[in-house]
Amino acid sequence: MTITVVGSIAFDGLETPHGVRERIPGGAAFHFAQAASFFTDVRVVGPVGDDYTDEHMALLATRGTNTDDVERVAGGKTFFWKGKYHDDLNTRDTITTELNVFETFDPKLSQESRDADVLFLANIVPGVQRAVRAQSSPKWAALDSMNLWIDIARDDLVAAIGEVDCLILNDEELQQLTEAPTTYAAAQAVFGWDASPSAIVCKQGSYGAQLFTKDGGGFTVPVFPLDRVVDPTGAGDTFAGGLVGYVAARLAADPSLTVDRDVLASALIHGTATASHNVEDFGSEKLYGLPGSAVQERIERLHELVRLTPAPVDLRA
């Protein structure tokens, strides 16, 4: 079962209380692929510049990720983002954003990428997400976005969201998108649109993540217990990578599977376990050589942490 992912492939400049990286591989599709490749085959679609060397491409191809649809633009420069995190790591300032080759990106998917059974539209301009979606016919598709597109391309984003099975956004973005007073109300508002996904995953940073399904189901995964976080960059994308990777692996085992609340609840566990490794070093540096068994250990730890055997008592009338 193959996942096609479209999104940014980038260089990041990072400053956190734990150190500095001037220019390391990053971008939403890059981080996603590092995580999803633990679970299944991944094909990456997106442009890079001449400055993206074979060495960088080899990192993108970790655990067999296919890079045939990565377009190297002659004379172009790779997307560059530079940010500085505040001491609590919950907030950051963007210092530089250079779109470079993404300014004129017009995605053209190979037949192999079109044929993938699972599609992930990582954060990128909604028009590009829609163009990729239109070229594909996946069994299951998910989408991530960001506040910028809610501000400047809301109609396109709403249309894009209506064309996928699962929306993945963070708390502030979901509330900004709907102007609803609670996260639950925000999810219900999206489910009320003319075209809407059947599931919404709300990322809540150091508080974990919540699942809502259109049929009234839900689940909450805690953040993985860590003593410290080194760099949150890519946490959301590796969470999505583990989540979507898990869904793809389940669909590989049972092609007739319905991706329902129970499947997605487990998917949140797998996404969280994968992302928890990512935040322990800069960029996706910890994931490159990480054995799957290290992710598996954290999946099992999370299973212990969410275990509940109902033990009722009588309440007074």
Next chain:
Amino acid sequence: MTITVVGSIAFDGLETPHGVRERIPGGAAFHFAQAASFFTDVRVVGPVGDDYTDEHMALLATRGTNTDDVERVAGGKTFFWKGKYHDDLNTRDTITTELNVFETFDPKLSQESRDADVLFLANIVPGVQRAVRAQSSPKWAALDSMNLWIDIARDDLVAAIGEVDCLILNDEELQQLTEAPTTYAAAQAVFGWDASPSAIVCKQGSYGAQLFTKDGGGFTVPVFPLDRVVDPTGAGDTFAGGLVGYVAARLAADPSLTVDRDVLASALIHGTATASHNVEDFGSEKLYGLPGSAVQERIERLHELVRLTPAPVDLRA
């Protein structure tokens, strides 16, 4: 199984985006009793003034709560707090705090209150919490506090925390108390003290609550899904009331029970279900006449929302 609770009994002035209340019954012990009384017998210890009428006392006595140890101070005035919530309801400004009868409060517990098997030290000056703890010999005791006492009475608070089984604090308070970089690290820091509780419950507002136990266990309860919150006042105290009330009910059914991770995980569910009703109206107004079955329905809904059947997939090496 009886719970003795010591803490503030107050009048509150409240302003939220949904309305205003000039002066309604409130205070930590009051809110706690409204919730815990769904589960077991409660005895309240604390002072009030002449202005606390029989009608107010009758509200405090909801569901049979015993008020024999509520001291009515002749010529005194009841504690008064006035606050205004911001639009998102996550933050508030204190407009007025009048300690009144609490300035000179010296708790004296009746034999019946001393004999209670469960003790809850609601938020109040840590010296008073320690005085009450010293007069009691409960099977199980829990304590809540606030940022003010971390600022001005940290040593007393640390000593008080070392004398109970379970610490209940909110996220910011726990991090302020320990200066640790993550909630998990903050809990481990407290467990490392010379004297420490065996369990810590971290309240996370609209993100739910997390349990940590000294033996490495944990659990996370989501916030109950609501379309809107009317007034968060007393949410933490009614959460504690449901939580401690559940523990007392379990101890009543099995006096030899060890209050371990599994018991406390269920206790978090019961606390959340109870608190979710409280925030739907001002003060504890919704709880006065609420049937236990309404709380029970939400307990069952939460059981559905946390249910997970592990469904593993193979990860790549």
